[in-house]
Structures are given as structure tokens and as C-alpha cells.
Amino acid sequence: MVFFVYLLGNKKKKKLTTYVGYTNNLKKRLKLHNKGRGAKFTRGRKWKVLYYEIYITKKEAISREYYIKKNRKFRNFIKERYK
Numbered sequence: 001m002v003f004f005v006y007l008l009g010n011k012k013k014k015k016l017t018t019y020v021g022y023t024n025n026l027k028k029r030l031k032l033h034n035k036g037r038g039a040k041f042t043r044g045r046k047w048k049v050l051y052y053e054i055y056i057t058k059k060e061a062i063s064r065e066y067y068i069k070k071n072r073k074f075r076n077f078i079k080e081r082y083k
Contacts, residue, residue: 002054003061005068007078008033008047016079019047020069022061026052051078 004026008019019042023029030049033042055061068074 002056003058004029005053005055005061005064006030006049007051007068007075008042009050009079009082010045010047012045016082017045018050018075018079020065020075022058022065024058050082 001024003022003024005022006020006026006029008021008030010017010019019033019039021029021039026049029038030047032038033047036043053064055064
């Protein structure tokens with residue numbers, strides 16, 4: 001089984017908001033976020049995938065998700081590419 005670490009983006013009033021997560025089915029997870037059934041933070045917004053990585057183990061995916069969430073420099077780099 002493969003796992004995805006993803007960075008979602010939502011642009012509202014020229015402000016780009018991001019969300020980082022992991023899943024084993026990226027398309028299904030994105031649909032859940034956009035229907036308001038994902039994480040509480042993502043409700044009420046329309047998201048699109050800005051960036052994703054693929055991992056073989058869940059442990060690697062969780063570790064990378066944690067790293068991306070804490071690394072503002074990396075997130076801002078990705079945000080700049082989509083402004």
C-alpha cells in the first residue's frame with residue numbers, strides 16, 4: 001500500500017491558506033475535504049492539491065507530514081509557486 005503526504009491550498013481574498021495531511025487515497029481524501037467531511041480546519045473551503053509525495057510505509061508518511069507542518073520555509077516555498 002502507498003501513502004500520500006499532501007499540501008492543499010485555498011485562495012480567498014488574495015490570501016493562500018494551506019493544509020498538510022496524509023492518506024492512502026488522495027482523490028477520495030480531497031473529495032472529503034471539499035465536502036466538509038475532512039479535518040475541522042478544512043471545512044467550508046474549496047481545496048486543490050498544490051503538492052504531494054508518495055511513501056511506501058505509513059511511518060514514513062507520518063514523519064514527513066510532521067516535518068512539512070513544522071517547516072514554514074518549505075510551505076512558503078510551495079505557496080510562492082502557486083500565487
